[in-house]
Amino acid sequence: MRDWAVADAKNRFSELITKALEEGPQRVTRRGRRVVVQAEGEAEITHPAPTGRVEYAGHIAQPAGALRVLLIIGGGIAAYKSLELIRLLKKSGIAVRAILTPAGAHFVTPLSVGALSEDKVYGDLFDLTDEAEMGHIELSRSADLVVVAPATADLMAKAANGIANDLASTALLATDKRVLMAPAMNVRMWAHPATQRNLRRLEADGVTIVGPDEGAMACGEFGPGRMAEPAQIRDAIIRLLSNAAGPLAGAHALVTAGPTVEPIDPVRFLSNRSSGKQGYAIARALAAAGARVTLVSGPVALAAPSSVDAVHVETAHEMLAACQAALPADVFVSVAAVADWRPETSAAEKIKKGQAARVIALTENPDILATLAKPGPKRPRLVIGFAAETEKLEAHARAKIAQKGCDWIVANDVSGDVMGGAENEVVLIRRDGEERWPRMGKDAVGARLATAIADALRARD
């Protein structure tokens, strides 16, 4: 077992520091087991040593501190989000060493970056002390992954063209590690043909890009250009780090999630209350364990994790086609609440109130789980279905294994607030036995299922 005690305490400190910095410009220092916050012209406020445990939020299958990110913070207003990113990474057991560009240092201070990363912050290529301690080549190679957040138009342009005239661009040219960039810039700068050309070039060079998001920007304009949220960047980092190290490295997982929507006419449909939360959590956990994940999702209110390849569909037919197109896969996890029935016909025009038939004729939808579970060369090695029952949970679920031809069923009682809720209580039913899991968060169900899948695939190898 790992000892998280030290990491927990550090996380607590980081949380305090980030919170203080978010509240406004203030001087935040750490004195022993206390954090001291002082706004300009105000008295010092001392926070005592943090107590209690902090949940280990990451799913990296490596001992804490074993994985290291070199984070290059460029000069943009989004630099403040990089502080939160450092905190999230440390919480996931990933060490962070930062390069703060001179432009970046106009937005966040080396002190905040250093306090959160708990490491020296590098800034200048020509700093003799730095070079003597750790040269720029070593700096970029001692990491497992290089992350640029925010990646400004300038940093992208330099990296795309191999220009190396400061520490950040030199580290990018000297690295032999994978590079992830989170672009952030004004919408017109992002849309400019030069930036788009640089983007294509970087992608062709193997750089992974996360974001940018679309929305209101600090400059008052609206559109794509906002840096991806820290949690999204963290997911992409975990994916890249785990791909090489996780227990599911090299495996392809196919997951369905959410409801399907079956049209009656262009504005009306039949559907169900599935939120997609459990399916998304499973997809994210499988990606964190190193799998390449294809998530085929019906319409939900959730953003797809950046660590998966998401395919958005509406109807059961579309979901089946997307699943078949994604094969071959090592494991298929069918979490979607596929509508069993669809209207026999879907009107091309909106049905007028007066013309509406009182009865809607229904026809059966394809069973995606049963179709993909059919024996054949394309059948995934492990096929897992879900059973949402309101009574006789185990008996119905066991019958479903035979009926659908799948290997496992994850059975859950949906008589309570499971649909749309944050928690789930499931029974994992295999052909040769069953395990009742305690009630836990849907993320935890995802992580535990990912571990069970990794064990099963390893046993089948």
Ligand code: C5P
């Ligand atoms: O038969 P029932 O709907 O209870 O089965 C649930 C399981 O079957 C889930 O894994 C669900 O994703 C899958 N299913 C499917 N296609 C359908 C109906 C259900 O893949 N048309």
